[in-house]
Amino acid sequence: MTDRANITIKKTEFTSLVTDSQYLYLDGVDDYVDITNEETENVFGQGSKAFTITGWVNPETLTTATTNHSVSNVFLARASDAYNDNFELGITNTGNLKIYFDTNAGKSTISLGNGELTTDDWHSVALTFDNGLVTAYLNGNKYEKTINGTMMDAAGNTNGSSPITLGSSQHVDNYYNGGLDDIAIWNKALTVGEIGASLENQLTGSELGLVSYYSFDEDDNYDGFDFSDFTPIVSTKITDSSSYENNGTLENGQGEHIRAKNLLDINDDTSQIEETKPVLVDIDEDGDLDLVLGRETTSGTSKLEVYMNDGEGNLSLDNSKLSLEDTGGATIDVNDIGGGGS
Numbered sequence: 364m365t366d367r368a369n370i371t372i373k374k375t376e377f378t379s380l381v382t383d384s385q386y387l388y389l390d391g392v393d394d395y396v397d398i399t400n401e402e403t404e405n406v407f408g409q410g411s412k413a414f415t416i417t418g419w420v421n422p423e424t425l426t427t428a429t430t431n432h433s434v435s436n437v438f439l440a441r442a443s444d445a446y447n448d449n450f451e452l453g454i455t456n457t458g459n460l461k462i463y464f465d466t467n468a469g470k471s472t473i474s475l476g477n478g479e480l481t482t483d484d485w486h487s488v489a490l491t492f493d494n495g496l497v498t499a500y501l502n503g504n505k506y507e508k509t510i511n512g513t514m515m516d517a518a519g520n521t522n523g524s525s526p527i528t529l530g531s532s533q534h535v536d537n538y539y540n541g542g543l544d545d546i547a548i549w550n551k552a553l554t555v556g557e558i559g560a561s562l563e564n565q566l567t568g569s570e571l572g573l574v575s576y577y578s579f580d581e582d583d584n585y586d587g588f589d590f591s592d593f594t595p596i597v598s599t600k601i602t603d604s605s606s607y608e609n610n611g612t613l614e615n616g617q618g619e620h621i622r623a624k625n626l627l628d629i630n631d632d633t634s635q636i637e638e639t640k641p642v643l644v645d646i647d648e649d650g651d652l653d654l655v656l657g658r659e660t661t662s663g664t665s666k667l668e669v670y671m672n673d674g675e676g677n678l679s680l681d682n683s684k685l686s687l688e689d690t691g692g693a694t695i696d697v698n699d700i701g702g703g704g705s
Contacts, residue, residue: 385578386621387530388541388542389542389543394620396529396577396613397528397611397612398609399526402574402575407515412514413494415491415552415553415572416490417490417561418543420486421543422454422482424482424541426456430442430463431534432463433461434532436456439527440534441528443525447465447525448465448518448525448534450464459476459479460475460499460501464497467516468511475497485544486501487562489562495509495510496509505555529601545579547561551572576605577604581604582621600613
């Protein structure tokens with residue numbers, strides 16, 4: 364049961380932004396995003412008195428395993444084994460927000476919520492720290508609690524500092540399993556109006572106080588495809604759409620980390636398919652490639668090449684290739700193509 368002392372609750376409605384976009388999926392085993400840059404680290408740096416995190420979470424599973432600070436299912440942290448850790452943000456197995464702070468007055472771990480963050484559904488999350496006052500909005504429900512300390516303590520030493528990570532705490536490793544979308548990090552405490560605008564609208568990247576913004580809409584699972592041996596070239600870049608360009612690196616992902624909420628939209632516009640960068644499609648979101656859509660131009664005629672999974676996880680050139688002449692309005696209905704992924 365959440366400690367209600369010094370907690371106030373208020374309902375504020377936020378509308379989901381994540382209906383028709385891409386999101387980051389993490390397997391809960393070893394996937395995480397490393398964000399190593401000065402601007403983002405300074406948000407949680409020694410002496411920081413105010414910051415905000417906004418975004419959407421969709422946990423697939425919620426475990427009881429915790430860090431040494433009793434935080435489970437960590438989806439954002441500044442922590443590592445090599446250096447001091449001063450912040451962890453996770454979800455309890457009962458669906459509450461769990462937060463660890465290391466401040467100028469010592470360490471605090473608090474739980475906020477009333478079970479809002481359930482599995483297999485998208486939830487809006489916003490957290491502000493403002494001179495020791497911690498405010499959380501979970502699906503619009505507001506919770507507040509004052510902790511000891513008015514500013515963050517250090518997360519490093521003279522030899523280096525802990526990185527910001529999405530999907531894990533790297534101190535006493537703890538991983539998050541599920542989806543993340545539109546994660547934004549701000550160097551100020553947002554008002555409720557600013558939080559609503561952040562959650563309900565696509566950010567431009569130049570908003571005042573915005574330090575990092577990960578919409579995952581600019582990211583691909585693959586940088587390309589080697590047709591000589593049907594080997595995808597896995598991408599590990601996670602794009603920061605803020606003006607700071609604080610890009611992250613996916614660690615331990617195998618090319619299935621970016622998932623689309625509407626996978627069939629790719630078939631509405633064949634102009635997206637280039638000869639130099641084929642489109643790779645995972646229809647059923649199981650991590651296996653189901654289709655590779657390529658383009659080949661011969662004697663002035665542009666054709667779409669469709670390589671299909673043979674049902675055993677392989678893309679077969681001999682038995683599963685379809686060639687379509689593209690007159691500018693070609694469409695592909697993946698429901699009519701056999702050979703699903705294994």
